[in-house]
Amino acid sequence: MTDKQPRLLIIDDDNEHVDLLADYLRAEGFLIDSVLDPQLATERALATRYDALILDVMMPGKSGIAILGELRRASQVPIIMLTARGDDIDRVVGLELGADDYMAKPFLPRELVARVRAVLRRFNLPPGDGGTNRLDNGTVSIDLAGREAWSNGERVDLTASEFNILAALLQSPEKVLTKDELTQVALNRSWSPYDRSIDVHIKNLRHKLGRGGAVRHGVETVRGVGYRIVRAQ
Structure with missing residues:
Protein backbone atom coordinates (compact mmCIF):
# COMPACT_ATOMS: atom_id res chain seq x y z
CA MET A 1 0.00 0.00 0.00
CA ASN A 124 -1.97 -3.82 -3.19
CA LEU A 125 0.07 -6.95 -2.51
CA PRO A 126 3.61 -6.68 -3.90
CA PRO A 127 5.05 -9.41 -6.13
CA GLY A 128 6.08 -12.57 -4.28
CA ASP A 129 9.60 -13.55 -3.36
CA GLY A 130 9.83 -16.30 -5.94
CA GLY A 131 11.93 -14.24 -8.35
CA THR A 132 9.38 -14.12 -11.17
CA ASN A 133 6.37 -11.95 -11.80
CA ARG A 134 4.75 -14.30 -14.33
CA LEU A 135 3.14 -17.60 -13.34
CA ASP A 136 1.11 -20.03 -15.43
CA ASN A 137 -0.22 -23.59 -15.64
CA GLY A 138 -0.30 -23.86 -19.42
CA THR A 139 -3.67 -22.17 -19.88
CA VAL A 140 -4.04 -19.70 -17.02
CA SER A 141 -1.35 -17.08 -16.43
CA ILE A 142 -0.91 -14.08 -14.16
CA ASP A 143 1.40 -11.10 -13.86
CA LEU A 144 2.05 -10.55 -10.15
CA ALA A 145 3.45 -7.05 -10.58
CA GLY A 146 0.65 -5.81 -12.82
CA ARG A 147 -2.02 -7.91 -11.05
CA GLU A 148 -3.38 -9.07 -14.39
CA ALA A 149 -4.69 -12.50 -15.37
CA TRP A 150 -5.27 -14.33 -18.66
CA SER A 151 -7.09 -17.51 -19.61
CA ASN A 152 -6.11 -19.10 -22.90
CA GLY A 153 -4.53 -15.80 -23.93
CA GLU A 154 -7.57 -13.64 -23.15
CA ARG A 155 -7.46 -11.12 -20.32
CA VAL A 156 -9.73 -11.89 -17.36
CA ASP A 157 -10.93 -9.26 -14.87
CA LEU A 158 -10.58 -10.58 -11.32
CA THR A 159 -11.40 -9.04 -7.97
CA ALA A 160 -8.55 -8.59 -5.49
CA SER A 161 -9.62 -11.69 -3.56
CA GLU A 162 -9.93 -13.83 -6.70
CA PHE A 163 -6.51 -12.72 -7.94
CA ASN A 164 -4.84 -13.50 -4.62
CA ILE A 165 -6.41 -16.96 -4.47
CA LEU A 166 -5.24 -17.70 -8.01
CA ALA A 167 -1.76 -16.36 -7.24
CA ALA A 168 -1.50 -18.55 -4.13
CA LEU A 169 -2.51 -21.64 -6.11
CA LEU A 170 -0.12 -20.91 -8.99
CA GLN A 171 2.75 -20.25 -6.58
CA SER A 172 2.27 -23.78 -5.19
CA PRO A 173 1.29 -25.85 -8.26
CA GLU A 174 -0.13 -29.32 -7.55
CA LYS A 175 -0.08 -28.58 -3.80
CA VAL A 176 -3.38 -28.71 -1.94
CA LEU A 177 -4.07 -25.48 -0.05
CA THR A 178 -6.60 -25.67 2.76
CA LYS A 179 -9.45 -23.19 3.11
CA ASP A 180 -7.72 -21.80 6.17
CA GLU A 181 -4.51 -21.19 4.20
CA LEU A 182 -6.40 -19.56 1.33
CA THR A 183 -8.44 -17.41 3.73
CA GLN A 184 -5.25 -16.18 5.39
CA VAL A 185 -3.62 -15.39 2.03
CA ALA A 186 -6.61 -13.97 0.17
CA LEU A 187 -8.72 -12.41 2.92
CA ASN A 188 -6.10 -11.72 5.61
CA ARG A 189 -8.19 -13.34 8.32
CA SER A 190 -8.84 -16.75 9.85
CA TRP A 191 -11.25 -19.26 8.37
CA SER A 192 -14.22 -20.61 10.34
CA PRO A 193 -16.14 -23.83 9.57
CA TYR A 194 -19.27 -21.93 8.45
CA ASP A 195 -17.39 -19.42 6.29
CA ARG A 196 -18.16 -20.03 2.61
CA SER A 197 -16.19 -17.07 1.27
CA ILE A 198 -13.38 -19.13 -0.27
CA ASP A 199 -15.85 -21.57 -1.86
CA VAL A 200 -17.74 -18.72 -3.52
CA HIS A 201 -14.56 -16.97 -4.67
CA ILE A 202 -13.32 -20.26 -6.17
CA LYS A 203 -16.67 -20.73 -7.94
CA ASN A 204 -16.39 -17.24 -9.45
CA LEU A 205 -12.76 -17.84 -10.38
CA ARG A 206 -13.59 -21.07 -12.21
CA HIS A 207 -16.42 -19.39 -14.09
CA LYS A 208 -14.22 -16.51 -15.24
CA LEU A 209 -11.21 -18.65 -16.13
CA GLY A 210 -13.26 -21.39 -17.76
CA ARG A 211 -15.41 -18.99 -19.80
CA GLY A 212 -18.51 -21.14 -19.56
CA GLY A 213 -16.68 -24.46 -19.84
CA ALA A 214 -14.77 -23.56 -23.01
CA VAL A 215 -11.37 -23.57 -21.29
CA ARG A 216 -9.82 -26.07 -18.86
CA HIS A 217 -8.49 -23.95 -15.99
CA GLY A 218 -6.99 -26.67 -13.78
CA VAL A 219 -8.50 -25.49 -10.46
CA GLU A 220 -9.48 -28.66 -8.61
CA THR A 221 -11.33 -29.44 -5.39
CA VAL A 222 -9.76 -31.93 -3.01
CA ARG A 223 -12.77 -32.98 -0.99
CA GLY A 224 -12.47 -32.41 2.73
CA VAL A 225 -9.12 -30.64 2.37
CA GLY A 226 -9.11 -27.64 0.04
CA TYR A 227 -8.11 -26.66 -3.49
CA ARG A 228 -5.16 -26.99 -5.85
CA ILE A 229 -4.26 -26.02 -9.38
CA VAL A 230 -2.80 -28.53 -11.81
CA ARG A 231 -1.29 -28.12 -15.23
CA ALA A 232 -4.09 -27.71 -17.74
CA GLN A 233 -4.19 -30.37 -20.45
Missing part, protein backbone atom coordinates in the same frame (compact mmCIF):
# COMPACT_ATOMS: atom_id res chain seq x y z
CA THR A 2 1.22 3.51 -0.73
CA ASP A 3 1.72 6.21 1.91
CA LYS A 4 -1.20 8.28 0.63
CA GLN A 5 -4.38 8.37 2.67
CA PRO A 6 -6.80 5.77 1.30
CA ARG A 7 -10.10 7.26 0.10
CA LEU A 8 -13.23 5.28 0.92
CA LEU A 9 -16.86 5.69 -0.09
CA ILE A 10 -19.61 4.61 2.31
CA ILE A 11 -22.93 3.77 0.63
CA ASP A 12 -25.66 3.53 3.26
CA ASP A 13 -29.04 5.23 3.72
CA ASP A 14 -28.68 5.36 7.54
CA ASN A 15 -27.26 8.84 8.15
CA GLU A 16 -26.48 8.22 11.83
CA HIS A 17 -24.65 4.98 11.04
CA VAL A 18 -22.69 6.66 8.24
CA ASP A 19 -21.63 9.51 10.54
CA LEU A 20 -20.46 7.03 13.18
CA LEU A 21 -18.39 5.01 10.71
CA ALA A 22 -17.04 8.09 8.95
CA ASP A 23 -15.84 9.71 12.19
CA TYR A 24 -14.10 6.52 13.29
CA LEU A 25 -12.49 5.87 9.91
CA ARG A 26 -11.27 9.46 9.60
CA ALA A 27 -9.67 9.17 13.04
CA GLU A 28 -7.84 6.09 11.69
CA GLY A 29 -6.38 8.06 8.78
CA PHE A 30 -8.87 7.42 5.97
CA LEU A 31 -10.44 10.02 3.69
CA ILE A 32 -14.19 9.44 3.70
CA ASP A 33 -16.98 10.30 1.28
CA SER A 34 -20.53 9.04 1.63
CA VAL A 35 -23.74 8.75 -0.35
CA LEU A 36 -27.10 8.22 1.35
CA ASP A 37 -29.28 7.87 -1.75
CA PRO A 38 -28.83 4.40 -3.29
CA GLN A 39 -30.10 5.70 -6.63
CA LEU A 40 -27.00 7.90 -6.89
CA ALA A 41 -24.54 5.34 -5.53
CA THR A 42 -23.23 3.76 -8.74
CA GLU A 43 -22.62 7.07 -10.50
CA ARG A 44 -20.91 8.51 -7.44
CA ALA A 45 -18.72 5.44 -6.93
CA LEU A 46 -17.50 5.48 -10.54
CA ALA A 47 -16.96 9.25 -10.70
CA THR A 48 -14.00 9.20 -8.29
CA ARG A 49 -11.07 6.82 -7.92
CA TYR A 50 -11.77 5.21 -4.55
CA ASP A 51 -9.47 2.73 -2.84
CA ALA A 52 -12.42 0.76 -1.46
CA LEU A 53 -16.19 0.93 -1.02
CA ILE A 54 -18.30 0.06 2.03
CA LEU A 55 -21.74 -0.94 0.74
CA ASP A 56 -24.83 -1.67 2.83
CA VAL A 57 -27.12 -4.41 1.49
CA MET A 58 -30.47 -3.30 2.92
CA MET A 59 -31.49 0.06 1.46
CA PRO A 60 -34.91 1.27 0.29
CA GLY A 61 -35.57 1.69 -3.41
CA LYS A 62 -32.39 -0.02 -4.57
CA SER A 63 -30.53 -2.76 -2.76
CA GLY A 64 -26.81 -2.98 -2.22
CA ILE A 65 -26.85 -6.22 -4.23
CA ALA A 66 -28.20 -4.34 -7.28
CA ILE A 67 -25.57 -1.62 -6.85
CA LEU A 68 -22.82 -4.23 -6.52
CA GLY A 69 -23.90 -5.82 -9.81
CA GLU A 70 -23.75 -2.46 -11.58
CA LEU A 71 -20.35 -1.63 -10.13
CA ARG A 72 -18.80 -4.97 -11.05
CA ARG A 73 -19.73 -4.46 -14.70
CA ALA A 74 -17.53 -1.36 -14.73
CA SER A 75 -14.95 -1.61 -11.93
CA GLN A 76 -12.91 -4.02 -9.81
CA VAL A 77 -12.59 -1.60 -6.86
CA PRO A 78 -12.53 -3.53 -3.56
CA ILE A 79 -16.00 -3.71 -1.98
CA ILE A 80 -16.98 -4.72 1.55
CA MET A 81 -20.66 -5.54 1.99
CA LEU A 82 -22.52 -4.80 5.22
CA THR A 83 -25.13 -7.50 5.85
CA ALA A 84 -27.59 -8.43 8.59
CA ARG A 85 -26.23 -11.00 11.02
CA GLY A 86 -27.31 -14.49 10.01
CA ASP A 87 -28.36 -13.45 6.50
CA ASP A 88 -26.32 -16.06 4.63
CA ILE A 89 -28.22 -15.55 1.36
CA ASP A 90 -27.14 -11.91 1.03
CA ARG A 91 -23.56 -12.84 1.87
CA VAL A 92 -23.36 -15.62 -0.70
CA VAL A 93 -25.09 -13.58 -3.41
CA GLY A 94 -22.81 -10.63 -2.68
CA LEU A 95 -19.69 -12.77 -2.93
CA GLU A 96 -20.96 -14.40 -6.12
CA LEU A 97 -21.46 -10.97 -7.67
CA GLY A 98 -17.90 -10.00 -6.81
CA ALA A 99 -17.82 -8.49 -3.31
CA ASP A 100 -14.37 -8.90 -1.77
CA ASP A 101 -15.60 -9.41 1.77
CA TYR A 102 -18.51 -8.78 4.12
CA MET A 103 -19.24 -7.60 7.64
CA ALA A 104 -22.30 -8.80 9.56
CA LYS A 105 -24.13 -6.15 11.61
CA PRO A 106 -23.82 -5.24 14.37
CA PHE A 107 -20.05 -4.87 14.51
CA LEU A 108 -17.52 -2.71 16.30
CA PRO A 109 -16.03 0.11 14.19
CA ARG A 110 -12.52 -1.19 14.91
CA GLU A 111 -13.53 -4.51 13.32
CA LEU A 112 -14.46 -2.66 10.13
CA VAL A 113 -11.15 -0.78 10.19
CA ALA A 114 -9.27 -4.07 10.40
CA ARG A 115 -11.31 -5.53 7.53
CA VAL A 116 -10.79 -2.43 5.35
CA ARG A 117 -7.04 -2.52 5.94
CA ALA A 118 -6.98 -6.22 5.08
CA VAL A 119 -8.82 -5.57 1.80
CA LEU A 120 -6.44 -2.74 0.91
CA ARG A 121 -3.40 -4.89 1.72
CA ARG A 122 -4.48 -7.72 -0.54
CA PHE A 123 -5.46 -5.33 -3.34
Whole structure:
Protein backbone atom coordinates (compact mmCIF):
# COMPACT_ATOMS: atom_id res chain seq x y z
CA MET A 1 0.00 0.00 0.00
CA THR A 2 1.22 3.51 -0.73
CA ASP A 3 1.72 6.21 1.91
CA LYS A 4 -1.20 8.28 0.63
CA GLN A 5 -4.38 8.37 2.67
CA PRO A 6 -6.80 5.77 1.30
CA ARG A 7 -10.10 7.26 0.10
CA LEU A 8 -13.23 5.28 0.92
CA LEU A 9 -16.86 5.69 -0.09
CA ILE A 10 -19.61 4.61 2.31
CA ILE A 11 -22.93 3.77 0.63
CA ASP A 12 -25.66 3.53 3.26
CA ASP A 13 -29.04 5.23 3.72
CA ASP A 14 -28.68 5.36 7.54
CA ASN A 15 -27.26 8.84 8.15
CA GLU A 16 -26.48 8.22 11.83
CA HIS A 17 -24.65 4.98 11.04
CA VAL A 18 -22.69 6.66 8.24
CA ASP A 19 -21.63 9.51 10.54
CA LEU A 20 -20.46 7.03 13.18
CA LEU A 21 -18.39 5.01 10.71
CA ALA A 22 -17.04 8.09 8.95
CA ASP A 23 -15.84 9.71 12.19
CA TYR A 24 -14.10 6.52 13.29
CA LEU A 25 -12.49 5.87 9.91
CA ARG A 26 -11.27 9.46 9.60
CA ALA A 27 -9.67 9.17 13.04
CA GLU A 28 -7.84 6.09 11.69
CA GLY A 29 -6.38 8.06 8.78
CA PHE A 30 -8.87 7.42 5.97
CA LEU A 31 -10.44 10.02 3.69
CA ILE A 32 -14.19 9.44 3.70
CA ASP A 33 -16.98 10.30 1.28
CA SER A 34 -20.53 9.04 1.63
CA VAL A 35 -23.74 8.75 -0.35
CA LEU A 36 -27.10 8.22 1.35
CA ASP A 37 -29.28 7.87 -1.75
CA PRO A 38 -28.83 4.40 -3.29
CA GLN A 39 -30.10 5.70 -6.63
CA LEU A 40 -27.00 7.90 -6.89
CA ALA A 41 -24.54 5.34 -5.53
CA THR A 42 -23.23 3.76 -8.74
CA GLU A 43 -22.62 7.07 -10.50
CA ARG A 44 -20.91 8.51 -7.44
CA ALA A 45 -18.72 5.44 -6.93
CA LEU A 46 -17.50 5.48 -10.54
CA ALA A 47 -16.96 9.25 -10.70
CA THR A 48 -14.00 9.20 -8.29
CA ARG A 49 -11.07 6.82 -7.92
CA TYR A 50 -11.77 5.21 -4.55
CA ASP A 51 -9.47 2.73 -2.84
CA ALA A 52 -12.42 0.76 -1.46
CA LEU A 53 -16.19 0.93 -1.02
CA ILE A 54 -18.30 0.06 2.03
CA LEU A 55 -21.74 -0.94 0.74
CA ASP A 56 -24.83 -1.67 2.83
CA VAL A 57 -27.12 -4.41 1.49
CA MET A 58 -30.47 -3.30 2.92
CA MET A 59 -31.49 0.06 1.46
CA PRO A 60 -34.91 1.27 0.29
CA GLY A 61 -35.57 1.69 -3.41
CA LYS A 62 -32.39 -0.02 -4.57
CA SER A 63 -30.53 -2.76 -2.76
CA GLY A 64 -26.81 -2.98 -2.22
CA ILE A 65 -26.85 -6.22 -4.23
CA ALA A 66 -28.20 -4.34 -7.28
CA ILE A 67 -25.57 -1.62 -6.85
CA LEU A 68 -22.82 -4.23 -6.52
CA GLY A 69 -23.90 -5.82 -9.81
CA GLU A 70 -23.75 -2.46 -11.58
CA LEU A 71 -20.35 -1.63 -10.13
CA ARG A 72 -18.80 -4.97 -11.05
CA ARG A 73 -19.73 -4.46 -14.70
CA ALA A 74 -17.53 -1.36 -14.73
CA SER A 75 -14.95 -1.61 -11.93
CA GLN A 76 -12.91 -4.02 -9.81
CA VAL A 77 -12.59 -1.60 -6.86
CA PRO A 78 -12.53 -3.53 -3.56
CA ILE A 79 -16.00 -3.71 -1.98
CA ILE A 80 -16.98 -4.72 1.55
CA MET A 81 -20.66 -5.54 1.99
CA LEU A 82 -22.52 -4.80 5.22
CA THR A 83 -25.13 -7.50 5.85
CA ALA A 84 -27.59 -8.43 8.59
CA ARG A 85 -26.23 -11.00 11.02
CA GLY A 86 -27.31 -14.49 10.01
CA ASP A 87 -28.36 -13.45 6.50
CA ASP A 88 -26.32 -16.06 4.63
CA ILE A 89 -28.22 -15.55 1.36
CA ASP A 90 -27.14 -11.91 1.03
CA ARG A 91 -23.56 -12.84 1.87
CA VAL A 92 -23.36 -15.62 -0.70
CA VAL A 93 -25.09 -13.58 -3.41
CA GLY A 94 -22.81 -10.63 -2.68
CA LEU A 95 -19.69 -12.77 -2.93
CA GLU A 96 -20.96 -14.40 -6.12
CA LEU A 97 -21.46 -10.97 -7.67
CA GLY A 98 -17.90 -10.00 -6.81
CA ALA A 99 -17.82 -8.49 -3.31
CA ASP A 100 -14.37 -8.90 -1.77
CA ASP A 101 -15.60 -9.41 1.77
CA TYR A 102 -18.51 -8.78 4.12
CA MET A 103 -19.24 -7.60 7.64
CA ALA A 104 -22.30 -8.80 9.56
CA LYS A 105 -24.13 -6.15 11.61
CA PRO A 106 -23.82 -5.24 14.37
CA PHE A 107 -20.05 -4.87 14.51
CA LEU A 108 -17.52 -2.71 16.30
CA PRO A 109 -16.03 0.11 14.19
CA ARG A 110 -12.52 -1.19 14.91
CA GLU A 111 -13.53 -4.51 13.32
CA LEU A 112 -14.46 -2.66 10.13
CA VAL A 113 -11.15 -0.78 10.19
CA ALA A 114 -9.27 -4.07 10.40
CA ARG A 115 -11.31 -5.53 7.53
CA VAL A 116 -10.79 -2.43 5.35
CA ARG A 117 -7.04 -2.52 5.94
CA ALA A 118 -6.98 -6.22 5.08
CA VAL A 119 -8.82 -5.57 1.80
CA LEU A 120 -6.44 -2.74 0.91
CA ARG A 121 -3.40 -4.89 1.72
CA ARG A 122 -4.48 -7.72 -0.54
CA PHE A 123 -5.46 -5.33 -3.34
CA ASN A 124 -1.97 -3.82 -3.19
CA LEU A 125 0.07 -6.95 -2.51
CA PRO A 126 3.61 -6.68 -3.90
CA PRO A 127 5.05 -9.41 -6.13
CA GLY A 128 6.08 -12.57 -4.28
CA ASP A 129 9.60 -13.55 -3.36
CA GLY A 130 9.83 -16.30 -5.94
CA GLY A 131 11.93 -14.24 -8.35
CA THR A 132 9.38 -14.12 -11.17
CA ASN A 133 6.37 -11.95 -11.80
CA ARG A 134 4.75 -14.30 -14.33
CA LEU A 135 3.14 -17.60 -13.34
CA ASP A 136 1.11 -20.03 -15.43
CA ASN A 137 -0.22 -23.59 -15.64
CA GLY A 138 -0.30 -23.86 -19.42
CA THR A 139 -3.67 -22.17 -19.88
CA VAL A 140 -4.04 -19.70 -17.02
CA SER A 141 -1.35 -17.08 -16.43
CA ILE A 142 -0.91 -14.08 -14.16
CA ASP A 143 1.40 -11.10 -13.86
CA LEU A 144 2.05 -10.55 -10.15
CA ALA A 145 3.45 -7.05 -10.58
CA GLY A 146 0.65 -5.81 -12.82
CA ARG A 147 -2.02 -7.91 -11.05
CA GLU A 148 -3.38 -9.07 -14.39
CA ALA A 149 -4.69 -12.50 -15.37
CA TRP A 150 -5.27 -14.33 -18.66
CA SER A 151 -7.09 -17.51 -19.61
CA ASN A 152 -6.11 -19.10 -22.90
CA GLY A 153 -4.53 -15.80 -23.93
CA GLU A 154 -7.57 -13.64 -23.15
CA ARG A 155 -7.46 -11.12 -20.32
CA VAL A 156 -9.73 -11.89 -17.36
CA ASP A 157 -10.93 -9.26 -14.87
CA LEU A 158 -10.58 -10.58 -11.32
CA THR A 159 -11.40 -9.04 -7.97
CA ALA A 160 -8.55 -8.59 -5.49
CA SER A 161 -9.62 -11.69 -3.56
CA GLU A 162 -9.93 -13.83 -6.70
CA PHE A 163 -6.51 -12.72 -7.94
CA ASN A 164 -4.84 -13.50 -4.62
CA ILE A 165 -6.41 -16.96 -4.47
CA LEU A 166 -5.24 -17.70 -8.01
CA ALA A 167 -1.76 -16.36 -7.24
CA ALA A 168 -1.50 -18.55 -4.13
CA LEU A 169 -2.51 -21.64 -6.11
CA LEU A 170 -0.12 -20.91 -8.99
CA GLN A 171 2.75 -20.25 -6.58
CA SER A 172 2.27 -23.78 -5.19
CA PRO A 173 1.29 -25.85 -8.26
CA GLU A 174 -0.13 -29.32 -7.55
CA LYS A 175 -0.08 -28.58 -3.80
CA VAL A 176 -3.38 -28.71 -1.94
CA LEU A 177 -4.07 -25.48 -0.05
CA THR A 178 -6.60 -25.67 2.76
CA LYS A 179 -9.45 -23.19 3.11
CA ASP A 180 -7.72 -21.80 6.17
CA GLU A 181 -4.51 -21.19 4.20
CA LEU A 182 -6.40 -19.56 1.33
CA THR A 183 -8.44 -17.41 3.73
CA GLN A 184 -5.25 -16.18 5.39
CA VAL A 185 -3.62 -15.39 2.03
CA ALA A 186 -6.61 -13.97 0.17
CA LEU A 187 -8.72 -12.41 2.92
CA ASN A 188 -6.10 -11.72 5.61
CA ARG A 189 -8.19 -13.34 8.32
CA SER A 190 -8.84 -16.75 9.85
CA TRP A 191 -11.25 -19.26 8.37
CA SER A 192 -14.22 -20.61 10.34
CA PRO A 193 -16.14 -23.83 9.57
CA TYR A 194 -19.27 -21.93 8.45
CA ASP A 195 -17.39 -19.42 6.29
CA ARG A 196 -18.16 -20.03 2.61
CA SER A 197 -16.19 -17.07 1.27
CA ILE A 198 -13.38 -19.13 -0.27
CA ASP A 199 -15.85 -21.57 -1.86
CA VAL A 200 -17.74 -18.72 -3.52
CA HIS A 201 -14.56 -16.97 -4.67
CA ILE A 202 -13.32 -20.26 -6.17
CA LYS A 203 -16.67 -20.73 -7.94
CA ASN A 204 -16.39 -17.24 -9.45
CA LEU A 205 -12.76 -17.84 -10.38
CA ARG A 206 -13.59 -21.07 -12.21
CA HIS A 207 -16.42 -19.39 -14.09
CA LYS A 208 -14.22 -16.51 -15.24
CA LEU A 209 -11.21 -18.65 -16.13
CA GLY A 210 -13.26 -21.39 -17.76
CA ARG A 211 -15.41 -18.99 -19.80
CA GLY A 212 -18.51 -21.14 -19.56
CA GLY A 213 -16.68 -24.46 -19.84
CA ALA A 214 -14.77 -23.56 -23.01
CA VAL A 215 -11.37 -23.57 -21.29
CA ARG A 216 -9.82 -26.07 -18.86
CA HIS A 217 -8.49 -23.95 -15.99
CA GLY A 218 -6.99 -26.67 -13.78
CA VAL A 219 -8.50 -25.49 -10.46
CA GLU A 220 -9.48 -28.66 -8.61
CA THR A 221 -11.33 -29.44 -5.39
CA VAL A 222 -9.76 -31.93 -3.01
CA ARG A 223 -12.77 -32.98 -0.99
CA GLY A 224 -12.47 -32.41 2.73
CA VAL A 225 -9.12 -30.64 2.37
CA GLY A 226 -9.11 -27.64 0.04
CA TYR A 227 -8.11 -26.66 -3.49
CA ARG A 228 -5.16 -26.99 -5.85
CA ILE A 229 -4.26 -26.02 -9.38
CA VAL A 230 -2.80 -28.53 -11.81
CA ARG A 231 -1.29 -28.12 -15.23
CA ALA A 232 -4.09 -27.71 -17.74
CA GLN A 233 -4.19 -30.37 -20.45
